[in-house]
Amino acid sequence: KLSYKPGSTLTTCPYCGVGCGVRATLHSDGQVDIAGDESHASNYGRLCVKGSALGETVDLDGRLLYPKMRVEADATQPLQRVSWDAALDQVAHGFRSIIEQHGPDSVALYVSGQLLTEDYYIANKLMKGYIGSANIDTNSRLCMSSAVAGHKRAFGADLVPVCYEDLELADLVVLVGSNTAWCHPILFQRIARIKETRPQMKLVVIDPRRTATCELADLHLPLKAGSDVWLFNGLLSFLARNNAIDNNFVDTSTNGMAAALDVAESGCVDHGAVAKACKLDPHDLLTFYEWFAAHERTVTAFSQGVNQSSSGTDKVNSIINCHLLTGRIGRPGMGPFSITGQPNAMGGREVGGLANMLAAHMELENPQHRQTVQDFWQAPRMAERPGLKAVDLFHAIESGRVKAVWIIATNPVVSLPDADQVQRALAKCELVVVSDIIEKTDTNAFAHVLLPALSWGEKDGTVTSSERRISRQRAFLPTPGEARADWQILCQVAQRMGFKGFDFAAVHQVFDEHARLSAYRNGDAFGQRRTFNLSGLSGLDQKQFDAMAPVQWPLTTLASGDKRGTPRLFADRRFAHPDGKARFIATVPRGPQYATDSDYPLSLNTGRVRDQWHTMTRTGKSPKLADHVPESFVDMHPQDALLHGVREGMLARISSRWGEMVARVQHSGGIARDSIFVPIHWNGQSASDARVGALVNPAVDPVSGEPEFKHTPVRVEEF
Ligand code: SF4
Helix, strand or coil: CCCCCCEEEEEECCCCCCCCEEEEEECCCCCEEEEECCCCCCCCCCCCHHHHHHHHHCCCCCECCCCEEEHHHCCCCCEEECCHHHHHHHHHHHHHHHHHHHCHHHEEEEECCCCCHHHHHHHHHHHHHHHCCCCEEEHHHHCCHHHHHHHHHHHCCCCCCCCHHHHHHCCEEEEECCCHHHHCHHHHHHHHHHHHHCCCCEEEEECCCCCHHHHHCCEEECCCCCCHHHHHHHHHHHHHHCCCCCHHHHHHHEECHHHHHHHHHHHCCCHHHHHHHHCCCHHHHHHHHHHHHHCCCEEEEECHHHHCCCCHHHHHHHHHHHHHHCCCCCCCCCEEEECCCCCCHHHHHHCCCCCCECHHHCECCCHHHHHHHHHHHCCCCCCCCCCCCHHHHHHHHHHCCCCEEEEECCCHHHHCCCHHHHHHHHHHCCEEEEEECECCCCCHHHCCEEEEECCCCCCCEEEECCCCEEEEECCCCCCCCCCECHHHHHHHHHHHCCCCCCCCCCHHHHHHHHHHHHHCCCCCCCCCCCCCCCHHHCCCCHHHHHHCCCEECCCEECCCCCEECCCCCCCCCCCCCCCCCEECCCCCCCCCCCCCCCCCCEEEEEECCCCCCCCCCCHHHCHHHHHHCCCCEEEECHHHHHHCCCCCCCEEEEECCCCEEEEEEECCCCCCCCEEEEECCCCCCCCCCCCHHHCCCCCECCCCCCECCCCEEEEEEEC
16 A cells, blocks of 8 residues: 655646646545646646646556566566566566677667656666667657757757747747647647737648647648648748848858759749649648748747658758748747657657767767767767667567567557557567556567556656756655666666666766766867757756756856756857758658558548547546547548448448558548548557557658658558
8 A cells, every 4th residue: 555645746747748837736545636837837837638637647557566577588478576686687688698699789779758858868878888789769759850850950950949939929820730739738728828819920730631720720721641841842932032031141040042942943933833732722822921921920830740751851841941041040939840749759859869869969970979978978888870760670670680679668569650560570579678657558468578667756857848948757656566767777777787887876866967968078179069058957966956947958057157048049040060050951842652542542641639648558547538539530531431431430441551450430520532530549458459550651751760650541441
């Protein structure tokens, strides 16, 4: 029986990248009341329905509370409870012996944007500095890696220029590939409030579907899936031809405009042709172009509809190009804005939690950066080349190249594209270790070792929101069973593998090391000038870490000695490329990798519903949240339904070249002809397997490795 210490704690919501502050009040019977934190600048006291229901999700039903293992790593044997010593020895011994036989690249970690920054930091340090492989990737690869790659190409580093306040200061807000009303509700509420007080502020939504976000829009452009680069190249060309170029900014602060314009003008000069390529009304398209040209204070916010594409990185750069051409960056109320999906996708990026990044925004492929990190860590064996990105990683597991994988806080058998391939890969893998808070998931069914992790409310550390704001997640619940923090579990395995450098006694020490690394040789003789610098937050003791207020990096030190965060970047018109200039990127439009055909004539789009999160292991516990959408569905146009022999309310089989699933037909009225929408949340634990990931094609963006979740050719038929 757990003993609860009543009281109120300020913490951060564990769901989307808005990063709302939460006040959690624990009662002596274990009940938790949830309210918004009025002092938190992300939400000023407001919470959406998911955040408000957090108190309903902290019970221990279904929790994994003790380490478990299969006898002799035989997947046919049941999992049995074991001691932590036995489980940790098994993981350390298994990884060590596979590395000894097959080398460091034969093992991998697959982690998650649900992890706290400190967990991510230790996982990255273990893999890249001690095991000596960069085979650590994350489910954040699935949601925002195209934005990371686009930022790096344009700005020289993964830097988000703007902040939430810019959305409120803008005269034109363009939301591209983002159902903000459902997926980032508090951000949407902030836009809605401003629109109420300033109705002349314009809102344009660019999305193939007519979503709840469109209800507030002055203009909705339901473009054809995958045609964003045509649209933004057309805009670039329009701006150039209509005297909207900021010549001073372009001349002094950018490179590459001529090449980008050449490509844009080669196919996207005539807005009628662009409208045809995007399947848009030419008049509406022209209206958007005219509004963009006319409003200096413009924010273009984009999300998964842009990133999750085999041309995602080009889409991101085609948006940034328009802001560079008009000089609309680094000033209040303007800039391109990547809204991240997960609560700590940004923190993961800061510690280098992607297979092609190094810690503290340093580059894995830069020898000086590798040396800097190696010296700081006193690491025995640094990874020297990028590791396998998520989709490639699971192919390497299936082919036997990777023989051991440790999956932490994510459920790839549901969430990855071509999810049946992930099942096949894990079934073949010599050693599958999973750290999770839940005992039964589609992925855990393949585990040889299951490690119980602390959940939200039990664990302590930091997360970073979409606007670079670092906030504390604080523990207010007792530790259930034998669960441990992910950073602790990773350190304990590292120590058993014989590695030094993992003897942290508390989480604030991990944060301190992360903060010190960000400042190490930053701006010294090595000539490194990294914007990501948390030196102002280093040296915090437990008490100071506990009291740490939310702050946006980078930090500046005031004359008084106080530290202040930075709401927006590039105010000085200096970027992170060595010459200080931003880059235009010439983006050649191309369609999705797999086209529809007579066998698979419909385009499958996937995404979230308002009241669920990821694969529902947490939100699925709340009856209030389940009320909104109780089961999976396939949303389609009534004429397509007729054509394919199904009706609203019927169960339908949806199949692609990669797999199939069953869902109930629905007509929301928001779907264009020849396309369907299926939510991502439902899994294989219910009566019928509702993993939409099984249908999704495995095409990825060649630069970012992000999968094409927004377009897969499918067919629908009666079940
Ligand atoms: Fe949580 Fe996002 Fe809702 Fe805020 S908007 S309460 S961070 S789910």
